[in-house]
Amino acid sequence: MRSxxxxxxxxxxxxxGRRGVQSHLLAAGAAAVGAFVMLVMIAATVGAxxxxxxxxxxxxxxxxxGTAVQALATTYVRGEPLTVVSLAQLPDRAATPAPPxxxxxxxxxxxxxxxxxxxxxxxxxxxxxxxxFPKPAPHAxxxxxxxxxxxxxxxxxAVVGRAASDPAMSETAATGASYFDQDQAARAVVxxxxxxxQSLFTYGxxxxxxxxxxxxxxxxVVLSSAAxxxxxxxxxxxxxxxxxxxxxxxxxLGMTALEAAAVGATGALTGALxxxxxxxxxxxxxxxxxxxxxxxxxxxxxxxxxxxxxxxxLITVSAVSTLRQVVSSPLGVAQQANPRRTRMIRLVLFxxxxxxxxxxxGGGQLKGRDYVVLLLMFYGAFWLVxxxxxxxxxxxxxxxxxxxxxxxxxxxxxxxxxxxxxxVSGLVLAGFAAGFFSVSMLGTDxxxxxxxxxxITANAADARHAAAEARTxxxxxxxxxxxxxxxxxxxxxxxxxxxxxxxxISGGQARLDTAVTALASVGSGHPPYTQDxxxxxxxxxxxxxxxxxxxxxxxxxxxxxxxAGLTAAANVLDRRRVYGLLRLAGTPLRxxxxxxxxxxxxxxxxxxxxxxxxGVYGSYKxxxxxxxxxxxxxxxxxxxxxxxxxLAMFAAISGSRPLLRKVTADPAxxxx
Amino acid sequence: xxxxxxxxxxxVKKYGSTVALDGVDVSVGARDSLAxxxxxxxxxxTLLHSLAGIVRPDSGTVLLRGEAIDKLSEERxxxxxxxxxxxxxxxxxxxxxxPAEENVALPLMLEGVPRRQAVERARRWFAPLDLxxxxxxxxxxxxxxxxxxxxxxxxxxxxxxxxxxDEPTGALDQTTSTEVVRLLTSVTRxxxxxxxxxxxxxxxxxxxxxxxxxxxxxxSNYTQFTVA
Numbered sequence: 001m002r003s004x005x006x007x008x009x010x011x012x013x014x015x016x017g018r019r020g021v022q023s024h025l026l027a028a029g030a031a032a033v034g035a036f037v038m039l040v041m042i043a044a045t046v047g048a049x050x051x052x053x054x055x056x057x058x059x060x061x062x063x064x065x066g067t068a069v070q071a072l073a074t075t076y077v078r079g080e081p082l083t084v085v086s087l088a089q090l091p092d093r094a095a096t097p098a099p100p101x102x103x104x105x106x107x108x109x110x111x112x113x114x115x116x117x118x119x120x121x122x123x124x125x126x127x128x129x130x131x132x133f134p135k136p137a138p139h140a141x142x143x144x145x146x147x148x149x150x151x152x153x154x155x156x157x158a159v160v161g162r163a164a165s166d167p168a169m170s171e172t173a174a175t176g177a178s179y180f181d182q183d184q185a186a187r188a189v190v191x192x193x194x195x196x197x198q199s200l201f202t203y204g205x206x207x208x209x210x211x212x213x214x215x216x217x218x219x220x221v222v223l224s225s226a227a228x229x230x231x232x233x234x235x236x237x238x239x240x241x242x243x244x245x246x247x248x249x250x251x252x253l254g255m256t257a258l259e260a261a262a263v264g265a266t267g268a269l270t271g272a273l274x275x276x277x278x279x280x281x282x283x284x285x286x287x288x289x290x291x292x293x294x295x296x297x298x299x300x301x302x303x304x305x306x307x308x309x310x311x312x313x314l315i316t317v318s319a320v321s322t323l324r325q326v327v328s329s330p331l332g333v334a335q336q337a338n339p340r341r342t343r344m345i346r347l348v349l350f351x352x353x354x355x356x357x358x359x360x361x362g363g364g365q366l367k368g369r370d371y372v373v374l375l376l377m378f379y380g381a382f383w384l385v386x387x388x389x390x391x392x393x394x395x396x397x398x399x400x401x402x403x404x405x406x407x408x409x410x411x412x413x414x415x416x417x418x419x420x421x422x423x424v425s426g427l428v429l430a431g432f433a434a435g436f437f438s439v440s441m442l443g444t445d446x447x448x449x450x451x452x453x454x455x456i457t458a459n460a461a462d463a464r465h466a467a468a469e470a471r472t473x474x475x476x477x478x479x480x481x482x483x484x485x486x487x488x489x490x491x492x493x494x495x496x497x498x499x500x501x502x503x504x505i506s507g508g509q510a511r512l513d514t515a516v517t518a519l520a521s522v523g524s525g526h527p528p529y530t531q532d533x534x535x536x537x538x539x540x541x542x543x544x545x546x547x548x549x550x551x552x553x554x555x556x557x558x559x560x561x562x563x564a565g566l567t568a569a570a571n572v573l574d575r576r577r578v579y580g581l582l583r584l585a586g587t588p589l590r591x592x593x594x595x596x597x598x599x600x601x602x603x604x605x606x607x608x609x610x611x612x613x614x615g616v617y618g619s620y621k622x623x624x625x626x627x628x629x630x631x632x633x634x635x636x637x638x639x640x641x642x643x644x645x646x647l648a649m650f651a652a653i654s655g656s657r658p659l660l661r662k663v664t665a666d667p668a669x670x671x672x
Numbered sequence: 673x674x675x676x677x678x679x680x681x682x683x684v685k686k687y688g689s690t691v692a693l694d695g696v697d698v699s700v701g702a703r704d705s706l707a708x709x710x711x712x713x714x715x716x717x718t719l720l721h722s723l724a725g726i727v728r729p730d731s732g733t734v735l736l737r738g739e740a741i742d743k744l745s746e747e748r749x750x751x752x753x754x755x756x757x758x759x760x761x762x763x764x765x766x767x768x769x770x771p772a773e774e775n776v777a778l779p780l781m782l783e784g785v786p787r788r789q790a791v792e793r794a795r796r797w798f799a800p801l802d803l804x805x806x807x808x809x810x811x812x813x814x815x816x817x818x819x820x821x822x823x824x825x826x827x828x829x830x831x832x833x834x835x836x837x838d839e840p841t842g843a844l845d846q847t848t849s850t851e852v853v854r855l856l857t858s859v860t861r862x863x864x865x866x867x868x869x870x871x872x873x874x875x876x877x878x879x880x881x882x883x884x885x886x887x888x889x890x891x892s893n894y895t896q897f898t899v900a
Contacts, residue, residue: 404781407774415769581765584726586754587782
C-alpha cells in the first residue's frame with residue numbers, strides 16, 4: 001500500500017492557512033540567513049587561503065643555478081604596508097621568467113605598481129611616496145601589476161627593476177639587517193617565482209577567519225534549530241491531534257521531517273543564492289590587506305552544497321526532536337504540562353569543565369588537537385550552564401519585578417530558559433572574544449617609537465655620516481627632525497640593536513612619510529622604517545584576530561537579530577489566542593509588547609553584555625600587566641558594533657509589533 | 673431588577689450583509705445574572721461583545737451605570753474593560769508561564785497595585801473558589817475546572833461592575849461544568865457584580881436569574897427564573 005505520509009503532509013501544509021504560510025516563511029527566512037552567514041565565513045576562510053597563496057611569489061626561493069636576484073622589502077605609507085619586490089637579472093645568465101602579474105621580467109629602472117599604489121602615487125606628493133622609487137623615463141609611466149600578482153585590489157605592491165649591484169639588492173640591505181626584518185625582508189638568487197612562503201600580512205588571515213567560522217557555527221546551528229522550532233506549538237497541536245486519531249509515531253515523524261526539510265532546503269538554497277548574488281558586494285569588505293577579487297570568495301560547489309544540506313539537516317533534526325514528546329506522550333504536550341526546568345548539575349559540570357581546562361592548559365605540553373578538544377569543551381561548558389543562568393536570572397528578575405511586563409518576561413525566561421539562551425548564546429560566546437581582542441594592543445602599540453624613522457647603516461662611522469646626510473635631506477624636504485646616532489647595543493630603540501640613526505619627526509603622518517621618502521637613499525640600502533615596521537609581526541596576528549572577533553560579533557548580531565526577530569514573530573503566532581483574550585480583557589498592548597522585548601533584552605544585557613565586559617576587563621588587566629595601552633579605535637568599533645547590534649535586535653523584536661497588533665486587533669469578527 | 677448596571681438599547685450590528693444584531697434591548701442589574709443562549713451564528717457573542725465594549729454597535733447605545741460607553745475612545749474602552757469588567761472565556765485565557773496567583777494578580781498590577789499587595793489580594797479568591805493550595809501551580813498543571821476557577825478569580829479580582837463569560841463551561845465535562853457555573857454565579861452575586869454569560873448549555877443557563885434566547889440577531893424568548 002502506498003504511504004499516506006507524503007500526500008497527507010502536502011494536504012496539511014496547504015491547509016495550514018495564512019498563519020501556516022507565515023510560519024513556513026519565517027523558518028525559510030531563518031534558514032536563508034544561516035546559510036548566508038555560514039557561506040560568507042567559509043568564503044572568507046577559503047578566500048584568505050587563496051589570497052595568501054597569491055603573495056608567495058614575492059618571497060624569493062633560492063635556486064642553485066639562479067638567473068636573477070630578488071629582494072623583498074617592506075615600507076609603509078600612511079601606516080599601510082607597501083611591499084617592494086626588487087628584481088635584477090644577473091648578467092650572462094638565462095632570461096628569468098616574468099613574475100606573476102607582469103608580462104615581462106622588469107628591466108633596470110622599470111617600476112610596476114599595483115592599481116591601488118598607482119592611485120596613491122597620483123594622490124600623494126612625490127616627496128611622500130614616489131621618491132622612494134626610481135623615476136620613470138621621460139614620457140613614460142609606471143607599469144601595472146596584474147591580478148595574478150596581487151592578493152587584493154587594495155594591496156600596495158611595487159616591482160622594481162634594478163641592477164644587481166644596486167645597494168637595495170645587497171645581502172646586508174635585505175636580510176638580517178634589522179631585528180624586525182623577519183618576514184618583511186628577504187633576498188636570494190632565484191630562477192623563477194615558485195616561492196611558497198606567504199606574506200606576513202596574509203599568512204594568518206585564514207586561521208583567524210577559521211576562528212570566526214568556529215565562533216559562528218554555533219549561532220548558525222542555533223538559528224537553524226530555532227527555524228526548526230518555529231510554529232512548534234501549531235505543529236504540536238496538529239500532530240498531537242493526529243496521534244490521538246491513530247497516526248503512528250513513524251508517520252508523524254515522517255510528516256514533520258518532510259515538511260521541515262522542504263522549508264529548510266528552500267530557505268537554505270535562497271540564502272546560498274543570495275551569497276552568490278552578494279559576491280561583488282562582499283568583495284568590497286576589507287579584511288587585512290583590503291578588499292577581495294570576487295573570484296577569491298567563491299567557496300566551490302562542494303562547500304555550497306554542503307552548507308545547504310547541513311542547514312536543511314539541522315532544521316529537520318530540530319523539528320523532529322521537538323516532536324519526541326508528542327510521539328511519546330500526546331496528551332502531555334497538548335496540555336503543555338511540563339515546565340522546562342534546569343538543574344544545578346549544569347553548574348557543577350560547567351565548573352568541572354572549567355577546572356579541567358584550567359588544569360590542562362597549565363602544563364604547556366598541548367598539541368593542536370588538544371586545543372581543539374579543549375575549545376569544544378569550553379563551548380560545551382557554556383552551552384550547559386547558559387540555560388541554567390537564564391533560568392536563575394528569570395527567577396531573580398521575577399522576584400524583583402514590580403511591573404507586569406517585567407514579571408511576564410521574567411516568568412517566560414524561567415519557563416523556557418533553553419529557548420532564551422539559544423537566542424543570545426552566539427553573542428555570549430562571540431562577545432568574550434570580541435571584547436578581549438578588539439581592545440588589546442598587546443605587543444602592537446609600539447608607542448615608544450611613535451613619529452620615529454630608523455635608518456640602518458653598515459657601521460658606526462657610516463652612522464655619523466648618515467646623520468649628517470639625513471639632516472641635509474630632511475631640511476631640504478622641510479621636515480623638522482631631531483636626529484640621533486644610536487649605538488649598536490641599544491636594543492630598546494627602534495633599530496632593535498642594529499647600528500644606525502633614528503630621526504624623531506614632528507608634524508604628523510604626512511611628515512613622517514616625507515621623511516621616509518627623503519631618507520630612502522641613506523644608509524646601507526635597507527629602506528628606512530617606522531614603528532609600523534617594528535610592530536608588523538605582532539599586529540598581523542592580533543589585528544587579524546581583532547578584525548575577525550569584531551566581524552564575528554557583528555555577524556553574530558545578524559544571526560541573533562534574525563533568531564530574535566523570527567522567534568518573536570513565531571511566539572506571537574503561537575500565542576495569538578492568549579494575547580487576543582488578554583487584549584480583549586483590557587490588557588494594554590504595550591504591556592504585552594514590553595514583555596516580549598524584555599524577554600530577550602534581559603538575557604542579552606546580562607549575559608552577552610556581561611561576557612563582552614568580562615572580555616574587555618580581562619584584556620585591560622592583561623595589557624596593563626604588560627605595560628601596553630588599550631586600542632581606543634578597537635574599543636570604539638566594539639562599542640558601535642554592540643550598540644548597533646543591540647538596536648538591530650530591538651528593532652527585529654519590535655518588527656513583530658504590527659503582527660501582535662493584527663492578531664489581537666479584532667477578536668470578534670464572527671457574527672455569532 | 674433595580675437600576676440596571678449595564679444596558680444595551682436598540683443595538684444593531686452588521687458584518688457585511690449579515691445582520692448580527694437587529695435592534696436588541698437588554699439590561700442587567702447588580703447581583704443580577706443573565707444568560708444569553710441561541711444557535712451558532714444567532715448573534716449571542718456579538719451581543720456580549722457589544723455590551724462589553726469589544727465591538728461598537730452600528731447603532732444603538734450601551735450604558736454603564738447610565739454613561740454611554742460605545743462612543744468612548746479605544747484607549748478608554750480598553751481601560752474600562754480592565755477596571756470595571758471581568759472576563760471568563762472558554763479556555764486559553766491564562767498565561768501559561770505565570771503561576772495561578774500571578775495570573776489572578778495581573779489585572780491588579782496592570783492597574784498599578786504594587787505586586788505584593790496584588791498577589792495578597794489575589795490569594796483571597798482562592799479559598800472561596802476551592803483553589804486552596806493551587807496558588808503556585810501553572811495553568812498547564814491545573815485541570816480544566818481548576819483553570820476556569822482561576823479565570824473566574826482573575827475576572828473578579830478587580831471587583832468589576834460586570835462579569836462577562838463567553839461559554840465558560842464549553843470545554844468542561846458536565847459535573848465540572850455545574851460546579852464552575854455554580855461558583856461563578858454565586859461568587860459574582862456575593863461581590864455585587866452583574867453577570868452576563870453566553871452559553872449553549874441550558875443546564876448552565878438555568879443557574880442564571882434570566883435567560884435571553886437570541887435568534888437571527890433578535891431576542892426570540894425571555895425567561896425570568898425565581899431566585900430561590
